[in-house]
Amino acid sequence: xxxxxxxxxxxxxxxxxxxxxxxxxxxxxxxxxxxxxxxxxxxxxxxxxxxxxxxxxxxxxxxxxxxxxxxxxxxxxxxxxxxxxxxxxxxxxxxxxxxxxxxxxxxxxxxxxxxxxxxxxxxxxxxxxxxxxxxxxxxxxxxxxxxxxxxxxxxxxxxxxxxxxxxxxxxxxxxxxxxxxxxxxxxxxxxxxxxxxxxxxxxxxxxxxxxxxxxxxxxxxxxxxxxxxxxxxxxxxxxxxxxxxxxxxx
Amino acid sequence: xxxxxxxxxxxxxxxxxxxxxxxxxxxxxxxxxxxxxxxxxxxxxxxxxxxxxxxxxxxxxxxxxxxxxxxxxxxxxxxxxxxxxxxxxxxxxxxxxxxxxxxxxxxxxxxxxxxxxxxxxxxxxxxxxxxxxxxxxxxxxxxxxxxxxxxxxxxxxxxxxxxxxxxxxxxxxxxxxxxxxxxxxxxxxxxxxxxxxxxxxxxxxxxxxxxxxxxxxxxxxxxxxxxxxxxxxxxxxxxxxxxxxxxxxxxxxxxxxxxxxxxxxxxxxxxxxxxxxxxxxxxxxxxx
Numbered sequence: 001x002x003x004x005x006x007x008x009x010x011x012x013x014x015x016x017x018x019x020x021x022x023x024x025x026x027x028x029x030x031x032x033x034x035x036x037x038x039x040x041x042x043x044x045x046x047x048x049x050x051x052x053x054x055x056x057x058x059x060x061x062x063x064x065x066x067x068x069x070x071x072x073x074x075x076x077x078x079x080x081x082x083x084x085x086x087x088x089x090x091x092x093x094x095x096x097x098x099x100x101x102x103x104x105x106x107x108x109x110x111x112x113x114x115x116x117x118x119x120x121x122x123x124x125x126x127x128x129x130x131x132x133x134x135x136x137x138x139x140x141x142x143x144x145x146x147x148x149x150x151x152x153x154x155x156x157x158x159x160x161x162x163x164x165x166x167x168x169x170x171x172x173x174x175x176x177x178x179x180x181x182x183x184x185x186x187x188x189x190x191x192x193x194x195x196x197x198x199x200x201x202x203x204x205x206x207x208x209x210x211x212x213x214x215x216x217x218x219x220x221x222x223x224x225x226x227x228x229x230x231x232x233x234x235x236x237x238x239x240x241x242x243x244x245x246x247x248x249x250x
Numbered sequence: 251x252x253x254x255x256x257x258x259x260x261x262x263x264x265x266x267x268x269x270x271x272x273x274x275x276x277x278x279x280x281x282x283x284x285x286x287x288x289x290x291x292x293x294x295x296x297x298x299x300x301x302x303x304x305x306x307x308x309x310x311x312x313x314x315x316x317x318x319x320x321x322x323x324x325x326x327x328x329x330x331x332x333x334x335x336x337x338x339x340x341x342x343x344x345x346x347x348x349x350x351x352x353x354x355x356x357x358x359x360x361x362x363x364x365x366x367x368x369x370x371x372x373x374x375x376x377x378x379x380x381x382x383x384x385x386x387x388x389x390x391x392x393x394x395x396x397x398x399x400x401x402x403x404x405x406x407x408x409x410x411x412x413x414x415x416x417x418x419x420x421x422x423x424x425x426x427x428x429x430x431x432x433x434x435x436x437x438x439x440x441x442x443x444x445x446x447x448x449x450x451x452x453x454x455x456x457x458x459x460x461x462x463x464x465x466x467x468x469x470x471x472x473x474x475x476x477x478x479x480x481x482x483x484x485x486x487x488x489x490x491x492x493x494x495x496x497x498x499x500x501x502x503x504x505x506x507x508x509x510x511x512x513x514x515x516x517x518x519x520x521x522x523x524x525x526x527x528x529x530x531x532x533x534x535x536x537x538x
Binding site: 048079080084085086087088089090091093095097098099100111114156159160163 | 400403406407409416421425
């Protein structure tokens with residue numbers, strides 16, 4: 001589903017990604033862990049072209065992200081085609097980023113109606129079903145400000161799902177939540193994984209990574225230090241840097 | 251201070267040469283009321299031009315395309331850097347240097363052409379002068395509003411596959427409105443009074459007409475008072491309107507909208523006879 005080859009990304013002089021290679025299979029749940037500044041969020045944002053990569057190749061579902069290859073050169077795609085590609089990839093942010101001037105339902109139907117040109121009735125029906133699925137059927141007409149952090153994040157997940165994405169990206173979805181609200185969001189994600197969604201999850205929740213993840217990737221300094229089955233990596237890290245990081249967070 | 255001000259008003263109001271009967275006579279004359287209509291027309295048209303063009307300029311200014319951004323900068327620099335009175339004057343007298351304007355396909359005489367004076371009447375000259383000038387100010391107000399919206403909103407909308415224009419129209423601008431509305435209300439109130447500059451083009455608006463009256467009857471201060479009463483009345487109405495518009499765009503940012511003046515009045519009526527709350531007035535120990 002996702003293939004990365006030698007992906008590089010710099011912000012000015014700061015090299016954030018220094019050659020990322022990885023592959024995510026359909027229906028796979030990949031968890032990415034690592035210290036802050038390791039480039040894990042940046043990599044996630046490259047996958048839907050919120051950040052442009054400087055070198056390497058990154059493709060989703062067999063198509064390059066944000067670029068088209070002609071000969072041996074890469075050309076950046078026009079805005080319209082980038083948007084088309086993004087509409088197939090759902091993203092959930094650390095700070096939810098719900099649209100505050102819209103109700104929960106309006107948040108969900110906005111993109112299906114405006115981007116996919118779905119009819120209002122179709123969009124509303126699907127959005128209601130999704131809100132029900134994340135346990136917020138009674139919050140349909142609530143504005144984000146009237147919801148708790150956990151509820152907001154569940155609406156945000158439903159908003160991404162409303163576009164019927166092939167792939168879901170989670171950027172530290174529980175990091176901004178009060179501890180007692182983390183569980184409800186992880187539950188929704190767990191069920192999503194069980195339903196066969198392909199997911200890349202940048203997280204600090206080691207428990208979630210162990211139970212739900214098919215692969216665990218440890219990043220540091222813009223490279224992948226170690227990857228493998230979550231239980232093996234967590235229980236028996238091969239690299240010194242991984243061991244050091246895990247000893248601090250576990 | 252209050253006493254001093256009251257004294258000044260009293261002295262002016264009772265000045266023996268001030269003919270108050272002239273004020274009351276002219277206050278509701280159709281000639282003056284007609285001027286009010288023109289003033290309102292000028293205000294509305296100039297603000298519409300200002301807001302629409304201002305939004306376009308603000309979006310251009312923030313565009314990643316350097317040409318767009320630069321053109322917008324140049325426009326704002328020019329129209330904000332010259333007095334609006336001079337701009338009205340310029341449009342009104344354009345026919346002195348350009349007697350004919352039109353669109354002609356180069357190399358042929360196919361096209362459309364007309365005399366500058368028939369195209370740009372005094373009213374249009376004033377509307378253009380006021381509107382194009384206002385656009386430069388509105389552009390900066392709108393730009394400030396757009397910048398005030400958190401970047402995460404743009405990213406969330408982009409991640410859903412929305413294009414630049416859609417993100418701007420559906421996500422950013424509605425949220426920017428909360429920041430844009432208060433200064434825009436200010437601008438509208440200011441515009442209502444600035445329309446009096448149209449006197450330079452002899453547009454028959456409120457101030458021009460009251461001037462014309464005073465020129466005939468030698469009632470300069472009286473007519474200035476008439477004009478002031480009407481300007482005050484109109485700005486008062488606008489102030490109330492602004493409150494309700496702000497309240498509308500605050501939805502989603504507050505858990506509960508603030509009460510309207512009417513609701514507040516009602517609440518006051520209902521709680522007026524309620525006994526004072528039973529709060530002990532003692533000072534907690536240790537905080538004396």
